[in-house]
Amino acid sequence: MNNNENRNNNNNNNNNIYSNQNEASTSTSEEDPKLKQELDEYIRNQKELLSSPMDDISQEEYSKILKEYRALFNLYRQKQITPEQKITLNEHHQILVKYQYQHLNPEQQQNYLLQQREQAKIRKIKEQQQKKKDMYDNLRYYAKEISSIIRPVILCICLSILWVKLTRQVDTSLITSTDIDIIGGSNSSGNQDGDEAEGFNFKGLLNSFLNAGLIIGNIVIATFVILLLFKFNCSKVLYGLFMFTVFMLIGIFGYNLLSTLIYIYNIPMDWITLIIFMFNLSIVGVIVIFWKGPSKIQQGYLILMSSLMAFSLTGLADWTTWILLALLACWDLIAVLCPFGPLKMLVEHSDNNKQMIPQALIYSTMIWMMAKDVRINIDGNSKNKDDGEIYELNELKQVSSIQIDESEASSQGSTQELIDSNQRNSYKEDYKINIKDNTIREVNEDDQQEEKISYNKQKAKQDDDDDDIDNDDTSEKQSLTNRKNSIKHNSEQQDGIREEEESNKDEGEDEGLKLGLGDFVFYSVLIARAAMHDWITTFACAIAVLFGLTVTIFLLSIYQKALPALPISIVFGIIFYVISSFMLGSLMEYLTRIPVVENNMKNYSDLKLDYNNGCSFVYL
Amino acid sequence: MSEQEILSISKKMFYGGFVFLPWLWLVNWIYFNPVLKQRPGLSKKIHFYVKWSFIGASVWAVLLAIWIIIFQTNRIKWGYKIDGFYVYVPKG
Numbered sequence: 001m002n003n004n005e006n007r008n009n010n011n012n013n014n015n016n017i018y019s020n021q022n023e024a025s026t027s028t029s030e031e032d033p034k035l036k037q038e039l040d041e042y043i044r045n046q047k048e049l050l051s052s053p054m055d056d057i058s059q060e061e062y063s064k065i066l067k068e069y070r071a072l073f074n075l076y077r078q079k080q081i082t083p084e085q086k087i088t089l090n091e092h093h094q095i096l097v098k099y100q101y102q103h104l105n106p107e108q109q110q111n112y113l114l115q116q117r118e119q120a121k122i123r124k125i126k127e128q129q130q131k132k133k134d135m136y137d138n139l140r141y142y143a144k145e146i147s148s149i150i151r152p153v154i155l156c157i158c159l160s161i162l163w164v165k166l167t168r169q170v171d172t173s174l175i176t177s178t179d180i181d182i183i184g185g186s187n188s189s190g191n192q193d194g195d196e197a198e199g200f201n202f203k204g205l206l207n208s209f210l211n212a213g214l215i216i217g218n219i220v221i222a223t224f225v226i227l228l229l230f231k232f233n234c235s236k237v238l239y240g241l242f243m244f245t246v247f248m249l250i251g252i253f254g255y256n257l258l259s260t261l262i263y264i265y266n267i268p269m270d271w272i273t274l275i276i277f278m279f280n281l282s283i284v285g286v287i288v289i290f291w292k293g294p295s296k297i298q299q300g301y302l303i304l305m306s307s308l309m310a311f312s313l314t315g316l317a318d319w320t321t322w323i324l325l326a327l328l329a330c331w332d333l334i335a336v337l338c339p340f341g342p343l344k345m346l347v348e349h350s351d352n353n354k355q356m357i358p359q360a361l362i363y364s365t366m367i368w369m370m371a372k373d374v375r376i377n378i379d380g381n382s383k384n385k386d387d388g389e390i391y392e393l394n395e396l397k398q399v400s401s402i403q404i405d406e407s408e409a410s411s412q413g414s415t416q417e418l419i420d421s422n423q424r425n426s427y428k429e430d431y432k433i434n435i436k437d438n439t440i441r442e443v444n445e446d447d448q449q450e451e452k453i454s455y456n457k458q459k460a461k462q463d464d465d466d467d468d469i470d471n472d473d474t475s476e477k478q479s480l481t482n483r484k485n486s487i488k489h490n491s492e493q494q495d496g497i498r499e500e501e502e503s504n505k506d507e508g509e510d511e512g513l514k515l516g517l518g519d520f521v522f523y524s525v526l527i528a529r530a531a532m533h534d535w536i537t538t539f540a541c542a543i544a545v546l547f548g549l550t551v552t553i554f555l556l557s558i559y560q561k562a563l564p565a566l567p568i569s570i571v572f573g574i575i576f577y578v579i580s581s582f583m584l585g586s587l588m589e590y591l592t593r594i595p596v597v598e599n600n601m602k603n604y605s606d607l608k609l610d611y612n613n614g615c616s617f618v619y620l
Numbered sequence: 621m622s623e624q625e626i627l628s629i630s631k632k633m634f635y636g637g638f639v640f641l642p643w644l645w646l647v648n649w650i651y652f653n654p655v656l657k658q659r660p661g662l663s664k665k666i667h668f669y670v671k672w673s674f675i676g677a678s679v680w681a682v683l684l685a686i687w688i689i690i691f692q693t694n695r696i697k698w699g700y701k702i703d704g705f706y707v708y709v710p711k712g
Contacts, residue, residue, distance in 0.1 A: 270691050273684065280643035287636070287644065292629055294651045 035124060043117050049094075050101040050109075057099065065092050142557035146550060149515055152303055153523060153549060157542055159307035160524035164314060164531040167260050208319035215320075216327045223335065227345060243286055246305065251282040253308040306517060310524030314532065321529050322577075325570050328522060332564035519565040523549070526573040530580070536588060537580040544572035623662055626652065630669040637673060642680030645673040 057065070069092040075081040076089060101109060229238050255278055262269050285301045287293065313321065523545045530541035548569025556563050633648035652670045656662060 268692065268695055270688075270695075273688060273691075276640060276684070280641055283641060284643045284647055287633075288647060292651075293647055297647060297650070 035121065038124065039117050039121055042120050043113055046116055047113060050098055052098070054095070054098050054102070057095070062096075062099065065095055068092055069096060139557055142553055146553050149553065150546060150549065152299060153515070153520060153546065156303045156306045156310075156520050156524050157527050157545070159303060160310040160528040161531045161538060161542075163257055163307060163311040164528045167257070167264060167311075168532065205319060208317055209323050211317065211320045212323035212327055215324055216331060219328070220331065239290065243290055246289055247282050247286050249305055249309065250285045250301075251278060253305075253312050254278060254281060257308060257311060302517060303520070306520040307524055309521045310528045313521075313525045314528045318529075321525065322574065325522065325526055325574065329564075329567040329570040332566040336562055336564040515565060522566055523569060523573075526570060526577070530573070530577050533581050534585050536584045537577060540576045540580040540584065541573050544576040545569045548572045621655075623666075626655065627663060627666050627669075630666050630673075634669040634673050637676060642677045642684075645677035645680070649674040649677065 069089065072081065072085055072089040072092065075085060081089070101112065104112065226238070229241075258274070258278070261267070285305075288298050289301055316324070527538065527541050527545060531538040546569075548571070549565065552563060552565050552568050630648060630652055633644055633651075637645035637648065649670055652666065653674075656667060656670060
């Protein structure tokens, strides 16, 4: 009687277990070989496991185990199970199944195994579909982020173009009307090299190469110094250094630009106004970037710094600039991807230790994705957080990814954060702008915070991102100005500046894409250099650089780890620059040339093509 | 942000602006004015700081504008004051 009962119990249990697993799935399609292999292996393992000898257990033990199993299973259903209980549950399950299996006759065993197989197959197929779905979601996410990242890049590029075009000296003989604020002429200051290498002047070329190498060497050294400082947690030194650098950058380069503009346009400006203006600009810039301030203003400052930096770097010789850019692309590749690259170490270090990278270094458009979560800070409206792009120091700094600790992040609240904190909204947006010269990293944070575009702004923005990990990249700043005045400033180059922007405004959490500030600078350098020629070259290079950025972000979405932002864009930019400046200008000029009747020019207005401006603009 | 933080930041910006930094006052106002609008229950002090930052910034702006106007209209008269000039004006 007992045996029968037990047998019935067993059968019931078997049925229970079967029914749990009994899915009416029939293989609808042929199983592809890989899946088949996996499943067969799985079944083999199961069979082995189930057939392994076990001690025979008596009926009481069996029923006791069964009861416990049922109790634990109920707990599991209600999600109130503790880990230890889970382990016991699994053990019991195993024992029960084994016991039942071994008491089945071979036919039932076969059926059981087949059912297991079906279930496993369904599971695996679901997994695959989920993965695909995840990937699509991921791509969509990146597509959204791209727009928020590109915005500050475009702004920086436009500013740089503006500065360059404004300060080109006018070639007044040929221009009858200036409808554009292009002032033809060249404003290039003396280069360290001396002569501009036009054509293949080998000596000049070598000179340029050496100059560029010098600059790169400075950058490399600065990167390592920053890395060391960062590793040894000399945050005071780091912060002091960065604050000083930002102050000097805005002050000196801003003063440079302003004085050039005043000189060119003959603006009568008194010293008092100028000094007050510059003083305010620089000090408030430092305050807003390194402490707290509205995220838009932070981002604005970072963009301003980047464009000023780029404008100043146009003072270099022609060939020097291009060689510098090419070398930077290589350096970026090395620094980010190779295992001993300083930027990579910086990122890892900041990730591991959850340290924050100084905001100044990172523009919160992080394309730093370190962790799994990708937070995108999108403009405040779309998501709770605004996408604050934090532009970090113009100076090229190599920023390492840094995680922000929450307190720090919270300290840099943006306005939205202020509002949100009252309403207990989660910070949705953090974006940090990592301004890294050469790195694009993805930072995924496992924070609860929603995606933010990581525009990391310098500290000003709080990174909500994450619970955050602010990835600050410390970048070394290096700026070399080869102005006629030959004042050399060595600023660190920022590899990446990540700014984390929290809350709606600029501050984003680590999540989101973070783009190093240095990347901003060097994109702008390339385009500013192209802007010294004509408009066609300018736009062609701008489009090339933006295209490169988009491709890089796309690759980022595929590879999910920190990528260098510079190489692809620089390669495209150089190619398009060469094509445009050597071929397109002449082509346009040729195609639109209209023979001009010189004698009658004064009597009536005629169409005149001024090829100096490079685009065959038509003047009336 | 907590109210404490807002208060301290606003206070620091307010006192900082006295060092010839009207832009800092303006930033203070820009930063905290929307917050004040959306969170009605904040302390009176924050209102005080923000309001007076704005007033201070506008006073500075007015003074600066007056000085610039005086300078631009009278600079030709003050021939010897070319020290104040930054740029070479071709018309003397």
